[in-house]
Amino acid sequence: MAKHATPLLDQLESGPWPSFVSDIKQEAEVRAKNEKGVEYQIPVDVCDDLLGVLELSFKHGRTHWKHGGIVGVFGYGGGVIGRYCDQPEMFPGVAHFHTIRISQPAGKYYNTKFLNQLCDLWDFRGSGLTNMHGSTGDVVLIGTQTPQLEEIFYELTHNMGQDLGGSGSNLRTPSDCIGSSRCEYACYDTQNLCHTLTMEYQDELHRPAFPYKFKFKFDGCPNGCVASIARSDMSFIGTWRDDIRVDQEAVAGYVGGELVPNGGAHASRDWGAFDIQEEIIDLCPTGCMRYEGGKLEINNRECTRCMHCINAMPRALRIGLDRGCSILVGAKAPILDGAQMGSLLVPFVKVEEPYDEIKEVIEAIWDWWMEEAKNRERLGELIKRQGFQKMLKACNIEPVIQHVQEPRHNPYIFWNEDEVEGGWDRDVNEFRKHHLR
Amino acid sequence: MEFDEAKKMIVEKLEKKAKTKTKFYFNDLAKILDMKPRLAKKLVTKMVEEGVLEYWSSGSTSMYGLKGAGKQAGAEGE
Ligand code: SF4
Ligand code: SF4
Numbered sequence: 409m410a411k412h413a414t415p416l417l418d419q420l421e422s423g424p425w426p427s428f429v430s431d432i433k434q435e436a437e438v439r440a441k442n443e444k445g446v447e448y449q450i451p452v453d454v455c456d457d458l459l460g461v462l463e464l465s466f467k468h469g470r471t472h473w474k475h476g477g478i479v480g481v482f483g484y485g486g487g488v489i490g491r492y493c494d495q496p497e498m499f500p501g502v503a504h505f506h507t508i509r510i511s512q513p514a515g516k517y518y519n520t521k522f523l524n525q526l527c528d529l530w531d532f533r534g535s536g537l538t539n540m541h542g543s544t545g546d547v548v549l550i551g552t553q554t555p556q557l558e559e560i561f562y563e564l565t566h567n568m569g570q571d572l573g574g575s576g577s578n579l580r581t582p583s584d585c586i587g588s589s590r591c592e593y594a595c596y597d598t599q600n601l602c603h604t605l606t607m608e609y610q611d612e613l614h615r616p617a618f619p620y621k622f623k624f625k626f627d628g629c630p631n632g633c634v635a636s637i638a639r640s641d642m643s644f645i646g647t648w649r650d651d652i653r654v655d656q657e658a659v660a661g662y663v664g665g666e667l668v669p670n671g672g673a674h675a676s677r678d679w680g681a682f683d684i685q686e687e688i689i690d691l692c693p694t695g696c697m698r699y700e701g702g703k704l705e706i707n708n709r710e711c712t713r714c715m716h717c718i719n720a721m722p723r724a725l726r727i728g729l730d731r732g733c734s735i736l737v738g739a740k741a742p743i744l745d746g747a748q749m750g751s752l753l754v755p756f757v758k759v760e761e762p763y764d765e766i767k768e769v770i771e772a773i774w775d776w777w778m779e780e781a782k783n784r785e786r787l788g789e790l791i792k793r794q795g796f797q798k799m800l801k802a803c804n805i806e807p808v809i810q811h812v813q814e815p816r817h818n819p820y821i822f823w824n825e826d827e828v829e830g831g832w833d834r835d836v837n838e839f840r841k842h843h844l845r
Numbered sequence: 846m847e848f849d850e851a852k853k854m855i856v857e858k859l860e861k862k863a864k865t866k867t868k869f870y871f872n873d874l875a876k877i878l879d880m881k882p883r884l885a886k887k888l889v890t891k892m893v894e895e896g897v898l899e900y901w902s903s904g905s906t907s908m909y910g911l912k913g914a915g916k917q918a919g920a921e922g923e
Contacts, residue, residue, distance in 0.1 A: 476903035478910075483894065489904035507904075576900075576907030577871065615893075616900065616907030617871045617886040778882040783870045784906055 410436070411453055412460035416467065432459055435536050446531050450501075450553050454535045457501030458551065461493055479506055479554055481561040485616040487572030488557055504554050508534075509573035510547040510564070511606070511613075514599035515586045525568055533560050543639070544623065545583030546573035577620050579612035584626035585633040593718065594628030595646025595731040596759035602626045604763060605770075612774075619781035622774075629727065630715045636736075636750070641787040642770065643736040643750045644759075648728030651708040652717070658724035659684075659704045669720050688717050732758040735769060737799070738788030748788045751796065753803070755810040769803060776802035851878055851888045852897060859911050867915025868901050868908040 410433070421427040436455035439448070451457070461472050477490030489507040496503035510526070526547070530536055535551035542548040552560065564570040573581035582605055585591070587598030605624060606613065612622075625636030629646040636643035661667040662682055668675060669682050684704075689697045696710035697717065704724070706717075718725045735757065736750030757765050773787065776799060781790045791799055800807055825831045858877045859869065875885035889909065892898040901908045 476901065478899050478901050480900055480902065485893070485900040485907050486902065489902065575904055576902040578907065611886075611890075615886070615890050616902070617882060617889065619870075619872060620906060775881075775883065783872055 410459070411456035412463060414459050414463040417459060417463050429459070432537065439531075439536060444531075448531075449533045449556055449559075450535065450551075452501075454501040454505075454551060455537065457493075457499035458505070458535070458537075461495065461499045461502055464495065464498075473505075479504075479557060481557055481572070484561075484572060484614045486575040486578040486614060489575055502551065505535075505551045506554065506557065508549040508552065508557070508560060509542065509544075509575055509581065510549060511571045511573040511581045512541055512545050512547055512583065514584055514603040514606075515589055516541065516545070517586075517589070522568065522570075526570075529560065529563055529568075533563075544573070544580045545634075546581045572614070574613045574621075577616040577618045578614065578622070579609050579618070580621055580623045581613070582606050582624040582626070583634055585628050587626075587628040591628060592722070593631060593646075593715070593727060595648055595727055596628060596644075596733050598626040598628045598644075598646070600761070601644065601759060601763060601766070604761070605767075608767065609770075618774075618778060620784045620786055622777075622787065630713050631719065636739075638739050638747070638749055639741070640739055640750070641737065642773065643739060644733045644766075645736065646731065646733050646759075647713050647756065648731045649756055650728040650730040652706055652711065652728060653726040654704055654706065655724050655726075656703060659699075659721065660702065662721050662724055663702075667721075667723055671722055688720055691716055732756050735766070737773065738786075738791045740786045740788045744786075744789055745792065748792075750788075751791065751813075752810055753799070753805065755808065769805075772803040773799070846878065846880065846888070848888055848891060852892055852895075854878060855889075855892065856897065856911065859914075863911070863914060868910045870906075870908055874909060 414429075417429045420429045432455050436453070436459065439452050439455060442448070442452070465472050472494050474492045474494055475490065477492070479490040480486070480488045487509050489509070491505045491507060493499050493502045493505060527536075527538070530538060530549050533552060533556040534549055537550045539548035539550060549560075561572065564572070582602050584598040584602035585594075587596070588594040589599060602624075612618070622642070623640040624642050624644070625634045625640035626644045627634055627636045627646060632645065636645060658667065662669055663684050665681060669687070684699050689699050692711075693714050693716070694710045694712050696707040698705045698707075718727065733756075734752060735754035737753045738748055739750040740748050754769060757769075759766070777787050777790055780794060781787070785793075796811065797807070800811070854877055855874060871886070871889065872882065874889050875882045878885045878888065880888075889898065893900060893909075896912055898909050899912045901910055
């Protein structure tokens, strides 16, 4: 018999989708049975009380959580998010119910030993409930009490070689796609860059001094598997400067039907014979491709590296060889001014260790943002408020054509004094000779 | 600026405001010290290490306060 009746939550289990309610109930049952004989350090019925407080919130139409607090581990300003229940007597199991963010490894590669260790630790000192992964990328451990925090942190750092992730006004845990470890589209080593910058900017990750959160994400190519362009204040997207490599024989293979398009990704249904004109040439967003006389041609100057043709015919078309990344800035989710995608700041930079050129851009952006931003103002909002031009100046980057979104339709041109020969000063007497007052 | 001097400035200012306000943004502290944020951070971090200041976090934003001052847990502007 469940500890609390939860008719409203039960309804959430009735749809066709997997339900978090079923998951929590399952964990509640496992804890109650305790077949492994775990010496639970927080109340055994934490999951039952979680269901109870949720049910009450549905009934009242408002939350019974209080967020925030000084909870954390010593020396760290992030990684733990305090949460308390405002009905602790009714639901003692979740009187404190803090979240811990665990910095995920680059590319999210784990071994099962690590995952087992992590889950054992969390069964022992937490609720057993996890979220793999939160939207920033961390492993999220949901629900523990204050006295457990230092214990968990010690175990993680000393016995598992594992750090906490970012939260609050920090650099958030950087996250990347699997990159060249498994993907032939990768234009740079996302894991190396992600890991290197994570180590380099430990202070920014753990000691909050930013106006608000700041996110890095690394996509190895414009396919954007971690959606960096939409989800990070600074997004690093792999690209190339030279030409797409074309294997005309393989093109013929696709046209002749010997090779399955899209690596067979759509093979579960018969979509009819592959039509290169209709499916590739006509869908190229820049109209820079031609297929004539059995030969595929690409006007690479016009190509925007959208990846469509390469995704569809991976055996025939491959990314160029002169590779690097583009850096975009200012993406964010709604709250203020609505959602924003990143704007292109650096069209191309080589991604080579020790990544000094990239670090220079990052630090220039931080200096500008830390000085100019209001409290709780994201980079994207500051760019909007002060203008893209101001940011370019702060980063010492010359405006280039790629920074221009559309041709100007306003004839007004603003000049700074130093851009005008002779400055603003003029000889008024000389001027008055020709212009009466 | 010397650390002790900075600490004195911060503690004095924060104590003066303690009746109305106990949590401060990092930028407020940098302003008290009249320093560029990245330099101020070194001193402020040291004050946390020494237990003069402590972090407060809502999860999305972080603030600083004198150790033990004001609400410790989540509060609703009370
Ligand atoms: S973003 Fe590109 S390189 Fe990275 S995993 Fe996805 S397709 Fe591969
Ligand atoms: S990558 Fe996109 S823009 Fe470039 S040639 Fe292929 S389809 Fe066209």
